[in-house]
Amino acid sequence: MLTSSIKIPLLLVTALLLSCAAHAASLPDFEASYQLTRGNLRIGTSTTRLVNQENNGYLYESRSWPISWVSWFLNDKLHETSSGRLDENGLRPLSYHYSRSGGKKEREASLTFDWNAMTVANHVEDSRWKMDIPVGTLDKLASQLGMMLALGRGETDITFNIADGGKLKQYRFKVLELETLELPAGQFETVKLTVLRDNKNRETYLWCAPHLNYLPVRIWQREKDDAIYQSDLESFTVGSVAVQQ
Numbered sequence: 001m002l003t004s005s006i007k008i009p010l011l012l013v014t015a016l017l018l019s020c021a022a023h024a025a026s027l028p029d030f031e032a033s034y035q036l037t038r039g040n041l042r043i044g045t046s047t048t049r050l051v052n053q054e055n056n057g058y059l060y061e062s063r064s065w066p067i068s069w070v071s072w073f074l075n076d077k078l079h080e081t082s083s084g085r086l087d088e089n090g091l092r093p094l095s096y097h098y099s100r101s102g103g104k105k106e107r108e109a110s111l112t113f114d115w116n117a118m119t120v121a122n123h124v125e126d127s128r129w130k131m132d133i134p135v136g137t138l139d140k141l142a143s144q145l146g147m148m149l150a151l152g153r154g155e156t157d158i159t160f161n162i163a164d165g166g167k168l169k170q171y172r173f174k175v176l177e178l179e180t181l182e183l184p185a186g187q188f189e190t191v192k193l194t195v196l197r198d199n200k201n202r203e204t205y206l207w208c209a210p211h212l213n214y215l216p217v218r219i220w221q222r223e224k225d226d227a228i229y230q231s232d233l234e235s236f237t238v239g240s241v242a243v244q245q
Contacts, residue, residue, distance in 0.1 A: 028052070030215070032236045032237075033046070035234050045065060045234075046062065048061065056086055057086075062080045063078065077100070080099075083095050096163075108124070109122070111123075113139075113163075118134075118135075120133050129166060133168065136161060140162050151210075181217065181218060184232055185217070188209040188233075191214065204220070
């Protein structure tokens, strides 16, 4: 539920983002949990976790699963991992894995990045192939970290090349305004973004909290069948310390 909507000129939004740019070089270890809803119905839970590793390495992980009473008709479990390096030169994934299980459409996919050859190897079910990639290419899970870092640098128009499904896609985000949200995890000042698409049949908005290194605390999406999905932050931990608002 929105407690207030503060519409601020984009120039001021940019200034506020730039004021936090000193924190953009890296991200601390964190864990976040979200409640997932379709319309007014809670359908599941998702979690994300970032672990910093030796030599500027990172492991980023996302899981989602249905709550028990809807599992009789919705039983899909999703698990994604992205690992790579995060240093002064930016974010560089090395491997990505996607798994969907428990439902009717089970799927496995893996990506392996070769930055010397500037290629990514795709392994989807029984198919394997390689494709060329430009500098700065991310996997779709790492793009969330990339967006957090870009917002920390004060960027308001953000574009990533994403290796996804054997294709090179573009993810485009644009900062709209500042809003205050009341969420299960508490009240947060946020930066609202929209996902720019050529296909107008889908809409996606994200609200990212500067206090949490621009982690998305709400994601709202309208699908082409007009179904509305939303994820809201329930809890957030930095290292071993829970963040409370």
